[in-house]
Amino acid sequence: MxxxxxxxxxxxxxxxxxxxxxxxxxxxxxxxxxxxxxxxxxxxxxxxxxxxxxxxxxxxxxxxxxxxxxxxxxxxxxxxxxxxxxxxxxxxxxxxxxxxxxxxxxxxxxxxxxxxxxxxxxxxxxxxxxxxxxxxxxxxxxxxxxxxxxxxxxxxxxxxxxxxxxxxxxxxxxxxxxxxxxxxxxxxxxxxxxxxxxxxxxxxxxxxxxxxxxxxxxxxxxxxxxxxxxxxxxxxxxxxxxxxxxxxxxxxxxxxxxxEREERNAHLLALRDRLIDGILQRIPDARLNGDREQRLPNNVNVSFEGVDGETILLNLDMHGIAASSGSACTTGSTEPSHVLLAIGLTPEQARSSIRLTLGKDNTEQEIDRTLDVLEETVTRLRRLTSAQARAR
Missing domain, CATH: 3.40.640.10 (Type I PLP-dependent aspartate aminotransferase-like (Major domain))
Structure with missing residues (x-):
């Protein structure tokens, strides 16, 4: 395990x-x-x-x-x-x-x-x-x-x-x-x-x-x-x-x-923005879901075009990184997120989304490690999907 x-x-x-x-x-x-x-x-x-x-x-x-x-x-x-x-x-x-x-x-x-x-x-x-x-x-x-x-x-x-x-x-x-x-x-x-x-x-x-x-x-x-x-x-x-x-x-x-709210929030905001900026700068066709400013200091919800979110999560888990595709109460559901559909995403976009939510004990080093794994994972999965499409 x-x-x-x-x-x-x-x-x-x-x-x-x-x-x-x-x-x-x-x-x-x-x-x-x-x-x-x-x-x-x-x-x-x-x-x-x-x-x-x-x-x-x-x-x-x-x-x-x-x-x-x-x-x-x-x-x-x-x-x-x-x-x-x-x-x-x-x-x-x-x-x-x-x-x-x-x-x-x-x-x-x-x-x-x-x-x-x-x-x-x-x-x-x-x-x-x-x-x-x-x-x-x-x-x-x-x-x-x-x-x-x-x-x-x-x-x-x-x-x-x-x-x-x-x-x-x-x-x-x-x-x-x-x-x-x-x-x-x-x-x-x-x-x-x-x-x-x-x-x-x-x-x-x-x-x-x-x-x-x-x-x-x-x-x-x-x-x-x-x-x-x-x-x-x-x-x-x-x-x-x-x-x-x-x-x-x-x-x-x-x-x-x-x-400790002021100190915790400042820490979370810095990590959140580091993660958002890193994803949007390093991974093409990534989309942040929801308003960037009017959001919780620890929440990052992103979609990666052409990649299944659950597959990303499984790859993150193999690298020791725990994240989710949305509410823990709906884990295992094959239906796309009702939240993402409600804000106008297509079912395909919703299924390509993951949620990364930070805590008071997370570090900059953990965020940087996550960005490295995410970039490698999404790039590799897109190549695999493209190769499978050509093989058909």
Whole structure:
């Protein structure tokens, strides 16, 4: 088995920061209590959750009680969209949802699921630059619109959306606004007041915390039907014993990310631009997908004309370089990326794309090594494809 030496798939997941692991360890061992128990061990666990909630609330600039802990971004998206929709259906308050054509599948599939039950949806397309226009969102609003859901930053091409402006628009019309901020956490501001959001989803494993834990910010007064039934955890909002180590780890990782954000972002931007410039200068017929400036500091999504993206990835892997063709949730799919199709790429262009997402521990030497391997790989694969075409 090949050993990964250069990891460039941080949009899929990140390694747990050693400082985060250290904060978590006591809650696996000596402080293992169930936070719903009334004896001392349980109270210790409950105190850890309460402290984590308060620490996260300071970063989001919200009240601790507005944070609901979940198992991750997918559950948070499902809870936000289905919860709002079913509450409005049961109370006769509207039936229409607006989202975009290039959301994460946790959002898209939730909306499509609701359509099977008679809800109606409008899927707004982004521009060729991968950015949604506020005027297009406004044009989709109807008298029965109950929710607008637009991701903060796209998980495949990294383009940053005008969330604050869309939030203001939604509130002007009296419509709830949700954003999937999973990819934005750690690099972009998460002040829910300035973003004008009513619901916001996060997933811990995108910012150097463990998998299996996330949160949904729910603005006080927002009406939604809670989707997971059972015990009275999370103030009767999300049943199930809380993941205490994961919650502590998420709070620690989020604090570290925002304490170190300026330094991390400067490092990532320098590496990102070095990688983009190198690809576009050294490899003919390479295309950067999505706006160059209005994108996450760690995201590079490129297409290489005439070469299959999956084949490139296999060759990178043989050289110890880990990258992806898009969302980790769609790995193995033979369909071209819905994100790239939404911004106007042909199926062939979409299939020739790869995503390289950087992390805080990547180095210039790793970027230079990746550029060397990419250039050699694409050149060789194009020659092979040309030779096969001539042989026919």
């Amino acid at each position: 090949n050993r990964t030496e250069i990891y460039l798939d941080h949009a899929a997941t990140t390694p747990v920061d050693p400082r985060v692991l250290e904060a978590m360890l006591p809650y696996f061992t000596e402080q293992f209590g169930n936070p719903s128990s009334i004896y001392a061990a349980g109270r210790q666990a409950r105190a850890a959750i309460d402290q984590a909630r308060a620490r996260i609330a300071r970063i989001l600039h919200c009240q601790p009680r507005e944070i609901v802990f979940t198992s991750g971004g997918t559950e948070s998206d499902n809870l936000a969209i289905k919860g709002v929709a079913w509450w409005h259906r049961l109370n006769g308050r509207g039936n229409h949802i607006i989202t975009t054509a290039f959301e994460h599948h946790a959002v898209l599939h939730s909306v499509q699921y609701l359509e099977k039950f008679g809800f109606e949806a409008t899927y707004v397309r982004p521009g060729p630059d991968g950015i949604v226009r506020v005027e297009d969102i406004e044009a989709a609003i109807r008298p029965d619109t109950i929710l607008i859901s637009v991701m903060y930053a796209n998980n495949e091409i990294g383009t940053i959306q005008p969330i604050a402006e869309i939030g203001k628009l939604a509130h002007r019309y009296g419509i709830l606004f949700h954003t999937d901020a999973v990819q934005a956490a750690g690099t972009l501001p998460l002040d829910v007041e300035r973003l004008h959001v009513d619901l916001l989803s996060l997933s811990a494993h995108k910012f150097y915390a463990p998998k299996g834990v996330g949160l949904l910010y729910v603005r006080q007064g927002t009406k939604l039907l809670w989707q997971q039934n059972g015990g009275s955890q999370e103030s009767n909002r999300r049943a199930g014993t809380e993941n205490v180590p994961g919650i502590v780890g998420m709070a620690t990782a989020l604090e570290l990310a925002y304490a």
